[in-house]
Amino acid sequence: MENPEKETVDQVAELTQEIDRGMKILEGFQINWMIVRDADTGNIIWQDNKDFSCPDVEHEARVPVKILDLRAISREINFSTVEAMENFRLDQKVKFKGRIMEEWFFEMGWVSPNSTNTWQSTIEAAPESQMMPAKVLNGNVTIETSFYNGDVLITKSIVRLYYV
Secondary structure, X not given: OOOHHHHHHHHXXXXXXXXXXXXXXXXXXXXXXXXXXXXXXXXXXXXXXXXXXXXXXXXXXXXXXXXXXXXXEEXXXXXXXOOOEEEEEEEEEEEEOOEEEEEEEEEEEEEOOOEEEXXXXXXXXXXHHHOOOHHHHOOOEEEEEEEEEOOEXXXXXXXXXXXX
16 A cells, blocks of 8 residues: 655655756856847847846846737847756747737757857747737737746746837
8 A cells, every 4th residue: 555645755855856956957047148030031130138037037128119020030049057958948928918829839958067058949920910019019018938957947037028
């Protein structure tokens, strides 16, 4: 007969190890810069050298309104890590007034310890029929990005968008 108390203790111990691992990775993790380009031309639309990985702050980004007219964007994230990551990935939710409009999942995979890396992803725009005008979106859109090593949460970043 199995002991449910022992199973619970084991589950708590495993969860505690995952939290500790996530916190250890976060201590040595930093976003150095981000660039958003027009995926068709390669022209830079927006860039910032801010560390968007800080979980305790709602960050702000002022992006050109013309980004809403693009077919697709290319996003580059340059980051540094002290710890190795077996399966670095991120989940990204675009929210309008707190409700999820779009959700994407990206997987990078293995990341070497004590390294600086640039991760490029292409994101296609929603169909034109689903787009809202910039004046409606302005300040009402947040991008919530959760960074993971496998299933272990490293950090969650929230960026509020303003269209200029």
